[in-house]
Amino acid sequence: MSGQPNPRVGFFVTCLVDAIRPGIGFAAIQLLEEAGCTVEVPQQQTCCGQPAFNSGDDADAARLARQTVAALEPYDYAVLPSGSCAATIRHGYPDLLAGDPKWAARAAAVAAKTHEITSFLADVMGYVPEGRRLNASATYHDSCSGLREMGVAAQPRALLSHVEGLEMRALEGNDVCCGFGGTFCVKYSAISNAIVGEKAEAIERTGADLLLAGDLGCLMNMAGKLHRQGAKTRCFHTVEVLAGCADGPAIGEET
Incomplete structure (x- = not known):
């Protein structure tokens, strides 16, 4: 460490x-x-x-x-x-x-x-997850604030590379807004829906089993759109996969 x-x-x-x-x-x-x-x-x-x-x-x-x-x-x-x-x-x-x-x-x-x-x-901690396995394919969305304000891009991908069996697939427009934007999705719902629609189509084109990201708001927005479109992609926060907790209900699947 x-x-x-x-x-x-x-x-x-x-x-x-x-x-x-x-x-x-x-x-x-x-x-x-x-x-x-x-x-x-x-x-x-x-x-x-x-x-x-x-x-x-x-x-x-x-x-x-x-x-x-x-x-x-x-x-x-x-x-x-x-x-x-x-x-x-x-x-x-x-x-x-x-x-x-x-x-x-x-x-x-x-x-x-x-x-x-x-x-x-x-x-900071130089942490590497050990003993993690997930036999699945995943794609990654870079949330706007994490990427642009906090410089988060390589770090989640580096950590995920240590999860055995996980195949990462590139997402077209991975750094493009999902349309959530906090209160933006409420104030400008039509624009937000159009943006997330394009994002959902790009996610489906990857054919990945999972969509991962680092902000729950973005994940809820994308999971909702994917569900409404009948997509089978399951959505998880990155830490859930890293902690070996992606075997339960995905975001939007909770009962």
């Missing part, structure tokens, strides 16, 4: 994972512990404020930012299973609180130690 031994990690679960797919959180914690981290889930965490921030409600976003900064300050690292939420803390908080003399430095300090989980495992 290349990271510091036994770092104390504050795990930020995210709203969607907590409410919709908590198994992603458990899989992420499993991987962090395998990597040698001491993991805690701060009980005072709620929403990171991304919906408010993206909608221009800076006052409420800043209120949530202060609460999150206070929750994550005690830890060596803050780690999230979402590139978009991680980007909000890493890049949004310093801007939101730049004019607040009591919080600007604190926000910058938390931002500097905030990581998306696959990037943290690969780049």
Whole structure:
């Protein structure tokens, strides 16, 4: 391992994972512990404020930012299973609180130690999954915030390369938006539906059994469209495959 031994990690679960797919959180914690981290889930965490921030409600976003900064300050690292939420803390908080003399430095300090989980495992901890096998083919969608704001691209693919039996297939337009975009899919539903329709067609053309990505919002959007089109592609968060937890219901299949 290349990271510091036994770092104390504050795990930020995210709203969607907590409410919709908590198994992603458990899989992420499993991987962090395998990597040698001491993991805690701060009980005072709620929403990171991304919906408010993206909608221009800076006052409420800043209120949530202060609460999150206070929750994550005690830890060596803050780690999230979402590139978009991680980007909000890493890049949004310093801007939101730049004019607040009591919080600007604190926000910058938390931002500097905030990581998306696959990037943290690969780049900080030097983690390699061992003893994982999944006899399936998969394709990978690069979510916008994770790719463009957090630099997450090679890391999940490198980690997945250690899963025996998993065949990765290239996705045409892998770095093109799926149409979710947080509140974008609500405000501009027709445009969002057209975008995800093109994405679903590209996914089906790969013939892959699985679609993997690092943001649950994107996965829910794509899984919903694939299901409505009658596709057999099953959708999982990357950490679920890495943790050996892809043998249960896929996203959108929960009863």
